[in-house]
Amino acid sequence: MATEESILDTCRRRGISRRRFMEFCGTMAATLALPEAYTQTIAKALGQQRKPVMVWLEFQDCAGNTESMLRSPHPTIEDIVLETLSLEYHETIMAGYGKHAEAALKRVVDEEKGKYLVVVEGAIPTADDGVYCTIGGRTALDIAREVCGGAAATIAVGACAWDGGLVRSNPNPTGAVGLHEAVPGIKIVNLPGCPHNPVNTAAVLVHYLTFGVLPALDPENRPLFAYGQLIHDQCERRAHYDAGRYVQAWGDEGHRKGWCLFKMGCKGPEANYNCPTVRWNNSTSWPVKAGHGCIACASSRFWDTKSPFYERLPHPAGFGVDVTAGEIGWTVVAGVAAATAAHAVGHVVRDHFHPGEDEVAAKEAPKTEKPTTEVH
Amino acid sequence: MAAIVRPAPPKKHAAVGEEHLVPVYVWELPVRLSHWGIVAAVTVLTWTGLYMNHPFLIFPGPRQWTMGTVRFIHELAGFELIGALMVRIYWFFAGNHWARWRQFLPLTQRQRRSLKAMFRYYTFQQRKPFEQIGHNTLAGLTYIVVYFLIACECITGLVLFATVEGSPTLRFFVGWIPRVIDIQWIRMIHFLFLFFLMAFFIHHVYSAVLVAMTERNAEMESIFSGYKFVDDETIDEELKIASLEPQQLFSKRKIHRTRDWDR
Numbered sequence: 001m002a003t004e005e006s007i008l009d010t011c012r013r014r015g016i017s018r019r020r021f022m023e024f025c026g027t028m029a030a031t032l033a034l035p036e037a038y039t040q041t042i043a044k045a046l047g048q049q050r051k052p053v054m055v056w057l058e059f060q061d062c063a064g065n066t067e068s069m070l071r072s073p074h075p076t077i078e079d080i081v082l083e084t085l086s087l088e089y090h091e092t093i094m095a096g097y098g099k100h101a102e103a104a105l106k107r108v109v110d111e112e113k114g115k116y117l118v119v120v121e122g123a124i125p126t127a128d129d130g131v132y133c134t135i136g137g138r139t140a141l142d143i144a145r146e147v148c149g150g151a152a153a154t155i156a157v158g159a160c161a162w163d164g165g166l167v168r169s170n171p172n173p174t175g176a177v178g179l180h181e182a183v184p185g186i187k188i189v190n191l192p193g194c195p196h197n198p199v200n201t202a203a204v205l206v207h208y209l210t211f212g213v214l215p216a217l218d219p220e221n222r223p224l225f226a227y228g229q230l231i232h233d234q235c236e237r238r239a240h241y242d243a244g245r246y247v248q249a250w251g252d253e254g255h256r257k258g259w260c261l262f263k264m265g266c267k268g269p270e271a272n273y274n275c276p277t278v279r280w281n282n283s284t285s286w287p288v289k290a291g292h293g294c295i296a297c298a299s300s301r302f303w304d305t306k307s308p309f310y311e312r313l314p315h316p317a318g319f320g321v322d323v324t325a326g327e328i329g330w331t332v333v334a335g336v337a338a339a340t341a342a343h344a345v346g347h348v349v350r351d352h353f354h355p356g357e358d359e360v361a362a363k364e365a366p367k368t369e370k371p372t373t374e375v376h
Numbered sequence: 377m378a379a380i381v382r383p384a385p386p387k388k389h390a391a392v393g394e395e396h397l398v399p400v401y402v403w404e405l406p407v408r409l410s411h412w413g414i415v416a417a418v419t420v421l422t423w424t425g426l427y428m429n430h431p432f433l434i435f436p437g438p439r440q441w442t443m444g445t446v447r448f449i450h451e452l453a454g455f456e457l458i459g460a461l462m463v464r465i466y467w468f469f470a471g472n473h474w475a476r477w478r479q480f481l482p483l484t485q486r487q488r489r490s491l492k493a494m495f496r497y498y499t500f501q502q503r504k505p506f507e508q509i510g511h512n513t514l515a516g517l518t519y520i521v522v523y524f525l526i527a528c529e530c531i532t533g534l535v536l537f538a539t540v541e542g543s544p545t546l547r548f549f550v551g552w553i554p555r556v557i558d559i560q561w562i563r564m565i566h567f568l569f570l571f572f573l574m575a576f577f578i579h580h581v582y583s584a585v586l587v588a589m590t591e592r593n594a595e596m597e598s599i600f601s602g603y604k605f606v607d608d609e610t611i612d613e614e615l616k617i618a619s620l621e622p623q624q625l626f627s628k629r630k631i632h633r634t635r636d637w638d639r
Contacts, residue, residue: 219555230539244435244442254434263431270539270559305558312429313564325564326429329571336575340582346500347586356503 007209008047021046031203031278032215033225045210052209053116055108056090057147059140060133060167060176061122065158066092068195088116091135102136109150117205118151120144123160123167124182127175144183153214154179154188157201159297162192169303180221189214190221194297199278200226220300226278231268231294234276237261255291265310266293273298397605400509402474403598406467411599413460414526417453418573421529424450425570451537458530461523474510480520486617487513498583505587507610515583522576525569532566535559 005013011021025043029036058066070093087093089105096104108116122140125132130139148154156179159165163178180188189204191197204223207215215223232238240246240260247254247261262269271294279286288294296306305314313325403411424446427433435442468477482488493506494514506512511519535553538546554562588595598604 233540242442242444243440244431244433244446245440246431246434248434254436267560270563300558305560313567314560316564316568325568329568329574332571333575333578337578340578343498344582344586350500 004050006047006049007051008043010051025206027199028203028206031199031225031274032207038210042206042210046206049209052152053108053112054087054119055105055116055147056087056119056121057143058091059120059122059124059144059161060174061158061160062166063092063121064195065121065161066090069198069201105147109147113150115152116150117208118148118154119201120148120154120156120161120179121158123164123176124179125167125174125176126182127173132174132176141182144179148179148183148186148188152187153208154186155191155201155204156180156188157191157196159192159194159302162190163300165194166303168301187214188221189217189223191226192222192298192300193273194302197226197275197278197280199283200274222272226274227272227298229272229274231271231273231275231288231296234274235268235288236276237288258291261288261291261293263312264293265308265312267296267299267302267306267309268294270306271296271299397593397607398611399603400606400611401602402472402509402604403602404467404472404475405602406463407471407475408599408602410460410464410467413456413463417457417460418526418577420453421450421457422570422574424453425567429567454530454533454537457526458534461526461530464523479510480513480516482513482517484617486613487516490514491517503590505590507591507607509604509606509610509614518576522573525572525576529566529569529573532562532569535562536566 008021022039022043025046026036026039028042029038032038034042056066088108089101091101094101094104122133124130124140124144126141130141133140135143156162160167160176161179163181164172164176165178167174167176168178178190180186180190191201191204193200200223203225204215207213215225218224218227232241235241237258237260240258241262245254245257245259246263247259248263249255250264260266266288268288275286275294275298276288279289293309295309296302299306307314311324315321315323316325316328319328427446428443428450431443433442467475473479482491490506490508490513493502494512496502497505498514510516531550531553534546535550536559538550539554539559557565584595593605594601595604
């Protein structure tokens with residue numbers, strides 16, 4: 001069961017050099033925005049601390065977060081931290097199945113109570129008593145309550161586990177919600193993103209192993225080191241934004257020159273994430289660097305609130321899906337302008353056909369006033 | 377109300393009609409300042425805001441700072457707007473009779489009559505607008521909506537500003553809002569209300585000119601000078617309703633100044 005092995009031991013066994021291990025510790029310190037000296041602290045902790053037991057639960061998900069962790073060109077230490085962190089239960093990658101698998105989960109919950117970590121992936125359905133996601137005959141809600149309730153800490157990875165993600169997007173037929181809504185009151189770290197960035201998830205675990213506590217969180221329980229800054233403020237295309245150089249169409253001159261994707265609906269200005277600094281696939285690239293706008297996948301309810309992904313603003317509700325805020329606005333302005341013009345014409349027409357006292361007086365006035373001015 | 381001492385009618389107005397028109401100091405300096413402050417701010421904010429939503433000018437040169445400059449101007453004008461709005465809100469409670477909040481709501485019988493009459497006036501059912509010294513009540517209600525729109529623009533603007541400006545004070549006041557209404561909806565409201573203000577601008581200028589032409593009470597000039605020219609009858613009626621003392625309507629110094637200005 002729980003191993004006596006440390007993460008450094010596992011790395012050695014897997015043929016990863018000390019140099020590469022120290023590189024990893026440095027990356028983690030940088031990701032957590034810690035001073036350089038903490039690299040040694042992290043290395044020491046990962047060399048000594050016994051690896052905690054961890055279970056990985058999947059509910060209404062696409063296994064995208066698991067994929068994000070597993071699909072790297074060669075096993076990185078991030079993978080090892082996550083993957084071999086005494087992962088006692090993980091539906092996608094465990095060898096056991098059926099009763100035996102469920103028994104493994106039960107054993108962790110019973111024997112390691114208050115000490116194990118849980119990673120949750122996927123939304124939890126609440127409609128119709130949660131029948132839309134059941135594992136071994138039990139509903140997701142039931143499992144989450146039991147497993148997360150007894151854990152030292154829970155890490156909700158991906159958009160779905162955070163706030164329901166794609167599953168919860170309108171019209172949400174299964175009544176899906178995120179973990180902290182489904183099971184309130186648990187000690188939780190939310191790592192939204194579609195999928196989560198394994199570097200951030202590893203950094204949360206490393207922080208926990210090194211300092212024994214979870215990293216500093218914002219009011220929505222997202223670690224500040226990863227979700228504290230706007231993408232826009234860290235973006236490498238930001239200079240083009242400030243200068244006023246924008247991509248106008250896919251593949252135009254600006255796009256080829258790497259100008260700002262603001263007009264193509266990039267949601268960088270409203271998204272908080274460390275995508276531009278941590279990047280993906282061994283820090284190779286990230287969407288905006290690759291030439292596509294950000295879709296704010298780490299923002300709350302992003303399928304509903306950040307779409308259309310290729311337009312600046314969402315469409316106002318109740319006017320049909322294609323009608324933009326700008327169209328409504330210009331229509332209102334044009335309508336008022338037209339009504340005003342019509343009213344003015346109405347006045348002129350009325351005064352012409354039905355002159356009032358004033359108009360009559362005005363017509364007669366010049367005759368009486370002119371002589372007096374000429375006298376002067 | 378018989379013994380009101382009134383200044384003599386200015387000559388050029390007396391020549392126009394039979395009415396005894398009296399200059400009344402209606403719009404005090406804070407009212408005029410906040411009015412023109414709002415006009416200036418909204419004009420600048422409209423153009424810069426339209427650019428920020430959809431940058432219609434592209435400067436491909438190497439040393440540009442277009443969006444940066446436009447955003448900076450937008451933010452400055454935004455704070456100016458907040459200042460102007462706050463002055464006006466303060467003056468709802470500290471200003472003269474016509475600046476106070478009661479003038480904007482149909483609270484008295486006369487104000488309700490004004491509401492009905494102005495509706496009839498705008499729909500061609502009567503020739504003359506309702507004679508009122510301050511705002512007519514239909515205008516007052518419209519301004520309540522406009523102040524609400526401006527306040528919404530200020531608050532949503534501050535919310536958006538708080539996402540780029542890491543001020544803890546600002547976040548304390550408005551940081552909770554994006555957790556209730558998503559930041560994109562905030563941005564959309566901020567954008568959409570701009571058009572309502574634009575539409576109001578068209579209507580406002582038109583109806584001000586229209587009423588000024590019909591009433592010939594120096595309505596257009598009044599937002600520069602503060603003085604409107606009102607006939608005896610209206611003054612008597614308003615004094616009665618508001619239970620104002622005549623001194624509150626005419627202060628000697630101001631009338632003196634008007635006379636100088638009017639010559």
